[in-house]
Amino acid sequence: MKVLMVCSGGMSSAIVVKAIKQEADKKDFPLEIKAVGTGEFEDELKVGGYDLAIVAPQVKHRMSVFEEAAKSVNVPVELIVPMGYTPIGAPKVLEQIKKYSK
Amino acid sequence: MNAFFNFLEKVLLPPMTKLSEQRHLRAIRDGIIATIPLIIVGSFFLIIAFPPVPALAALVKPSILKILFPYRLSMGIMALYASFGIGYNLSKSYKLDPLAGGMLAMASFLLTNLPISTKDHGWVIALENLGGAGMFVAIIMSIFAVEVLRFAKQKNLTIKMPKEVPQSVANSFAALIPAAFIMFTVWIVRDMLNFNIQEFIMDIFKPLVTAGNTLPGVLIPILLVTLLWSCGIHGDSIVGTVARPIWLTLLDGNLAAQAAGKALPNIAPEPFFQWFVWIGGSGTTIGLVLLMLFSKSKYLKELGKASIVPGICNINEPVIFGAPIMLNPLFMIPFIVGPLVCGTITYFAMYFHMVARPYILPPWTLPAPIGAYLATGGDWKAIILVLINVAITTVIYYPFFKAYEKKLIKEGLEAEQAEAQVTA
Numbered sequence: 001m002k003v004l005m006v007c008s009g010g011m012s013s014a015i016v017v018k019a020i021k022q023e024a025d026k027k028d029f030p031l032e033i034k035a036v037g038t039g040e041f042e043d044e045l046k047v048g049g050y051d052l053a054i055v056a057p058q059v060k061h062r063m064s065v066f067e068e069a070a071k072s073v074n075v076p077v078e079l080i081v082p083m084g085y086t087p088i089g090a091p092k093v094l095e096q097i098k099k100y101s102k
Numbered sequence: 103m104n105a106f107f108n109f110l111e112k113v114l115l116p117p118m119t120k121l122s123e124q125r126h127l128r129a130i131r132d133g134i135i136a137t138i139p140l141i142i143v144g145s146f147f148l149i150i151a152f153p154p155v156p157a158l159a160a161l162v163k164p165s166i167l168k169i170l171f172p173y174r175l176s177m178g179i180m181a182l183y184a185s186f187g188i189g190y191n192l193s194k195s196y197k198l199d200p201l202a203g204g205m206l207a208m209a210s211f212l213l214t215n216l217p218i219s220t221k222d223h224g225w226v227i228a229l230e231n232l233g234g235a236g237m238f239v240a241i242i243m244s245i246f247a248v249e250v251l252r253f254a255k256q257k258n259l260t261i262k263m264p265k266e267v268p269q270s271v272a273n274s275f276a277a278l279i280p281a282a283f284i285m286f287t288v289w290i291v292r293d294m295l296n297f298n299i300q301e302f303i304m305d306i307f308k309p310l311v312t313a314g315n316t317l318p319g320v321l322i323p324i325l326l327v328t329l330l331w332s333c334g335i336h337g338d339s340i341v342g343t344v345a346r347p348i349w350l351t352l353l354d355g356n357l358a359a360q361a362a363g364k365a366l367p368n369i370a371p372e373p374f375f376q377w378f379v380w381i382g383g384s385g386t387t388i389g390l391v392l393l394m395l396f397s398k399s400k401y402l403k404e405l406g407k408a409s410i411v412p413g414i415c416n417i418n419e420p421v422i423f424g425a426p427i428m429l430n431p432l433f434m435i436p437f438i439v440g441p442l443v444c445g446t447i448t449y450f451a452m453y454f455h456m457v458a459r460p461y462i463l464p465p466w467t468l469p470a471p472i473g474a475y476l477a478t479g480g481d482w483k484a485i486i487l488v489l490i491n492v493a494i495t496t497v498i499y500y501p502f503f504k505a506y507e508k509k510l511i512k513e514g515l516e517a518e519q520a521e522a523q524v525t526a
Binding site: 007008009011012015056057058059061062065082083085086087088 | 115119122123132331334335336338339340404405408409412417419420421422423424426428467
């Protein structure tokens with residue numbers, strides 16, 4: 001499964017992405033996950049062939065912009081639960097991601 | 103307290119987020135942020151020219167002029183770069199050709215300058231006008247240029263090329279009429295009517311820049327950033343949308359003064375906030391993370407361990423969302439009060455020249471004492487000030503941390519007891 005995470009600058013999400021990837025490996029869940037800042041989101045989503053986009057809680061006010069961008073390429077968007085957005089909250093986000101796996 | 107959070111989410115958030123999503127402001131933000139690498143690297147040439155070690159300073163003194171050339175052609179003309187960035191991003195958001203937009207924006211900004219003929223060097227324009235002082239001129243002229251481009255496209259005022267013509271060639275012709283309109287308009291206003299566009303725009307924005315350098319001008323952004331983060335929204339990126347041009351103009355004022363060997367006029371350019379207020383991230387959370395490391399609550403201790411390295415690099419989303427601080431009435435108070443206290447202390451320390459004023463823009467992920475040392479051009483007292491601010495905010499966080507820890511431990515015990523009952 002291929003997932004794109006978006007946060008403000010792509011800096012804090014890089015930390016969370018690493019933890020989620022480790023959690024997925026531990027659970028033997030095939031996961032390819034990448035983090036970008038809001039500026040790169042639309043372009044990356046278009047070319048990356050993603051199955052899901054997840055949004056960091058601190059940019060939830062831009063949700064409508066992300067949804068619009070994702071709709072044009074038919075990718076579902078999920079807002080990460082706040083408590084999941086930490087290195088030790090990775091299991092929570094992985095559960096959110098798994099909901100979308102086919 | 104819940105009523106207060108409701109008030110924040112209903113009254114403060116919608117207009118603020120709407121503002122930060124406004125198309126032109128977003129283009130300004132993204133366009134200016136694109137220049138940051140040049141500003142960071144460019145400003146470092148001032149450290150080379152004015153090293154904090156006296157022996158080194160004496161050594162480089164004869165070559166100061168030459169050392170400063172990269173600074174003059176990067177940070178020194180940042181408004182020129184920004185004009186391209188703003189034009190590019192604004193036209194991109196309109197789904198116009200971004201390259202044409204960037205070019206036209208840059209041209210319309212450059213056209214507000216009067217080149218002078220000199221005997222020795224041919225035609226020259228003053229670099230000063232292309233630097234931070236010209237930032238607002240660049241913003242206004244870039245928006246003007248892209249809006250002309252958009253208007254022309256909307257009204258179909260373009261020269262159409264046959265289908266066989268390559269796209270890149272067609273694009274350059276599409277911008278022909280807007281380019282003509284922009285160049286003629288600015289030329290007539292600036293050169294024929296002799297109306298000083300630059301001075302006019304600078305005068306309009308001068309009160310804003312002056313206000314940004316006062317104590318309320320420091321405390322209001324701090325308050326807004328922490329209030330927004332308390333609701334879990336990226337406060338910096340929202341407040342910075344409006345404040346960054348002001349902060350950069352203040353920074354440019356200090357850099358120019360330093361390069362000219364004069365006293366630094368401004369207290370509150372961006373590094374003021376980054377290194378002396380947002381230590382460990384927005385809300386000055388590094389003290390809280392330190393407290394967590396020694397917590398009796400298993401959860402807080404584990405979160406502290408996971409957050410300390412990002413915290414040293416001023417990334418604190420793990421704390422804000424993990425503790426959590428957002429929508430947490432207990433932590434919200436020190437999260438807002440701590441940075442306000444840091445801002446006030448630092449303001450007065452710099453106002454009375456007890457600590458040097460910042461004029462360098464080090465990358466924001468450096469540990470705060472190092473960043474503060476570099477930002478002030480190597481003042482060791484800046485490190486002391488950072489440590490004082492960390493100590494004070496740790497004390498401010500302490501009682502709230504203890505109360506929250508007690509609550510978590512109690513809930514944890516209860517959860518364990520409930521579990522034991524169920525299994526029994």
